Amino acid sequence: MQNVLIIGGGIAGVEAAIYYRKEGFEVELISDRPYVFIYPIAIWIPVGTSTFDNVAFPLEKLSRRHGFKLTIDRVTSINAKQRAITLEKGGERKTDHLVIATGASKMKHAGIEHTLSICGIPEQSVQLKEKIDALIAKGSGKIAFGFGGNPNDPSGVRGGPGFELFFNLHHHLKKLGIRDRFEMTFFAPMPQPGARMGPKALTLMETLFKRNRFATRYGKKIARFEENGVVFEDESRLESDLTMFIPAGDGQPFIKESDLPLNPAGFIRINEFCEIIGVQGWYAIGDASALEGPDWKAKQGHIAEVMARNAAHNSALAWGFKSGEKKSYRDHLNILCVMDMGNGAGFVYRDDKKALLIPMPIIGHWLKIGWGWYYKMSKMGYIPRIPGM
Numbered sequence: 001m002q003n004v005l006i007i008g009g010g011i012a013g014v015e016a017a018i019y020y021r022k023e024g025f026e027v028e029l030i031s032d033r034p035y036v037f038i039y040p041i042a043i044w045i046p047v048g049t050s051t052f053d054n055v056a057f058p059l060e061k062l063s064r065r066h067g068f069k070l071t072i073d074r075v076t077s078i079n080a081k082q083r084a085i086t087l088e089k090g091g092e093r094k095t096d097h098l099v100i101a102t103g104a105s106k107m108k109h110a111g112i113e114h115t116l117s118i119c120g121i122p123e124q125s126v127q128l129k130e131k132i133d134a135l136i137a138k139g140s141g142k143i144a145f146g147f148g149g150n151p152n153d154p155s156g157v158r159g160g161p162g163f164e165l166f167f168n169l170h171h172h173l174k175k176l177g178i179r180d181r182f183e184m185t186f187f188a189p190m191p192q193p194g195a196r197m198g199p200k201a202l203t204l205m206e207t208l209f210k211r212n213r214f215a216t217r218y219g220k221k222i223a224r225f226e227e228n229g230v231v232f233e234d235e236s237r238l239e240s241d242l243t244m245f246i247p248a249g250d251g252q253p254f255i256k257e258s259d260l261p262l263n264p265a266g267f268i269r270i271n272e273f274c275e276i277i278g279v280q281g282w283y284a285i286g287d288a289s290a291l292e293g294p295d296w297k298a299k300q301g302h303i304a305e306v307m308a309r310n311a312a313h314n315s316a317l318a319w320g321f322k323s324g325e326k327k328s329y330r331d332h333l334n335i336l337c338v339m340d341m342g343n344g345a346g347f348v349y350r351d352d353k354k355a356l357l358i359p360m361p362i363i364g365h366w367l368k369i370g371w372g373w374y375y376k377m378s379k380m381g382y383i384p385r386i387p388g389m
């Protein structure tokens, strides 16, 4: 039986492990974490409406259910010419069939240690909760949320979860009856953060920001972060007792140091079938890969899953397990997100033809909670999958 090595146990790696098994491959998944962190539902950890254990789903359970081998170890280097990877504990491994699903690293900013991110290492979601709880106990304060850019690859910019947590925190403070005692400001270097969701979404966001008395600092580059605030390029300051900041995605250092073909940001160059350019039998999927497509393209969980399923299908064709046409991820590029606000959500959709943000009071929030449950149940095979989800 043909073996495949998958590195990275996130949304892309898990989907790949499940689908390569379905296609009849022997699979080994190597992850530096023993769980898949379901990032889209992590936004509720800092406000106490979910817990770390609810968001971190054990990979061991998935490996038993789908019959793949799980190895907890960290990949420290990749050499495509030698067709080898090196593991921190396990040493060198040679493979003709590799799927790279190790996600993205983050842009470096001066003073980043004074910030916490909802999109960083999973433990930061818990640290954010502790910081928010301490601020609530203090009774008042200044809160600054923001996200940054990556001029080398805007598809790695992630603002949605920042907005989601911002709205959730507002709702949390309101429920406690203390919202008036906090100044809440959103900052970003671009003049219109969220513009890739389309013009209607921007207008609606403006209305919601005014209604909820959120201040903004847009269009100024971030010079550095300090203990009590953000300093912009013109040396103006935003005072803050809690700074939540999402740096844009960037290539992982061990990928940048490899001989893989990379785009200027350090993401792995692939063709539309997720095959790494010039490295036969090796694939890259999810946030680790360089997406090609329209200007508004964004790295998202459902795109990562389409890429994983396509890689499994295309591998099965290449190894003669079945016949048919190769599948391309490019036809599936869209932005699709239920942007949660704590007491409702906005349904965001963008493709080449339309751009929508439809408000969904109350039900939208429950839809997103339902999606988290659906993710776990369907990955475990306890419920059938809904096509396209």
Ligand SMILES: Cc1cc2nc3c(=O)[nH]c(=O)nc-3n(C[C@H](O)[C@H](O)[C@H](O)COP(=O)(O)OP(=O)(O)OC[C@H]3O[C@@H](n4cnc5c(N)ncnc54)[C@H](O)[C@@H]3O)c2cc1C
Pocket (backbone or CB within 6 Å): 007, 008, 009, 010, 011, 012, 013, 030, 031, 032, 033, 035, 036, 037, 039, 040, 041, 042, 043, 073, 074, 075, 076, 101, 102, 103, 104, 118, 119, 120, 160, 161, 252, 254, 285, 286, 287, 288, 299, 300, 301, 302, 303, 304, 336, 337, 338
């Ligand atoms: C807070 C948040 C909210 C989001 N909300 C949405 C949403 O509502 N809808 C949506 O579609 N998308 C959303 N996204 C985006 C989505 O979560 C990502 O696109 C998706 O997680 C990408 O999956 P991935 O497997 O490529 O990367 P990741 O999920 O980052 O997984 C990478 C995995 O690789 C492992 N790894 C990394 N380096 C190594 C190494 N050297 N050795 C071994 N293992 C390694 C990591 O531990 C991790 O498990 C959100 C993202 C965040 C952060």
